Amino acid sequence: MEPPPTVTPAEAAAATRRFPRFTGHPIPGCFVCGVDRAPGDGLRIFPGPVAGRDVVAAPWTPDASLGDDAGVVAPEFLWAALDCAGAFAVNEPPRGLALLGRIAARVAGRVAVGEPCIVVGWALGAEARKLHAGTAVLAADGGVRAVARATWILVAEAPPPG
DSSP: OOOOSOOOHHHHHHHHTTOTTSSSOSSTTOTTTOTTOOTTSSOOOOOEEOTTSSEEEEEEOOOGGGBOTTSBBOHHHHHHHTTHHHHHHHSSSOSSEEEEEEEEEEEOSOOBTTOOEEEEEEEEEEETTEEEEEEEEEETTSOEEEEEEEEEEEEEOOOOOO
């Protein structure tokens, strides 16, 4: 699966300011996008809509706590980074609480601790309560580091905002 055309670092920075769940987040302690996570605790990836495009994006610079002794981000954290952007690409505004049902990913390259990246999510379609999304972790130059396809399942009505 190929990601959409590159999102620039500036576009990702602007998009993250539009993250729709800085308030009213249904899972504020989420390891990936939880707003209750402090820097160095979790990934703190806050994807928002990219102006004029059908994608969400956020900048992500992996914290040292995510790396091995050589300073390379462990693969499980790249998989985690591919998670929540898909939910925000397919379920915003929320039609209900969406939880990850299945994800298939390919890690295509290494990411160093401290390396500026861009996380992107886009819709692939829907079938009743199943929402399909693509996600990618891109290097700042647009090179693909990881890509995934996920199915999100609507399980409940969305909680009220705020």
